Amino acid sequence: MKAQELGRLGEQTAARALQKMGCRLLAMNYRTRFGEIDLIVQDGDTTVFVEVKTRKDASFAEAAEAVTPAKQERLRAAAQQWLAEKGESPARFDVVEVYTKDRTIRHIRDAFT
Template sequence: MTLKRKEVGALGEKLAVDFLKKRGYKIIQRNFRCREGEIDIITKQGECLVFVEVRTKKSSGFGIPEESITPVKSRKLVDLANIYLQNCSSLPQSWRIDVIAVELKPDNKLSRLEHIENAVN
């Protein structure tokens, strides 16, 4: 079955959430949206708030998923994290931005999932 781009992204995010939960992360929010953009997953690891950008691809053509995080996208993720933090005073002060790269096989099964902590500084 061929998935549309949005469905591929949703599948990648589901796989990322499952991965994080299995590793003890507490999911706080999915798909936080504001005028400036969206954060895919907001989670907590111990006393650290973690903003997660999920990049999903169905083929390795044009590079691997994590290579699509450009300097502009990195700055946008930092801005979005700061917007979220301004509205939530009860959250931990320690935070980071991670990237989860998901590659799917042609049959939509997981080929590779890589969690890159502190991917954006």
């Protein structure tokens, strides 16, 4: 499976999992000049910006470790644009790790600020 296909599969899997947890999907692959936010969901009154990391397994490193400080900064800037366009609300940043080999998902709430 190509990396792009793996990423798309992970995003779809994460979106379904978050919806099952009661979140409402607002956007997938929201693009800005700062970068892309994989998923944006509503959890109660909170807008949640979600970075999805998909790996075959965790043998190399946990997927969340790939969300570097530079990536976090780009996500914050993109989130600010969303909030400016759609209206301010409480917000948080989550990371969802999807491991395809054993079909597990790890949801990290408030992964960074």
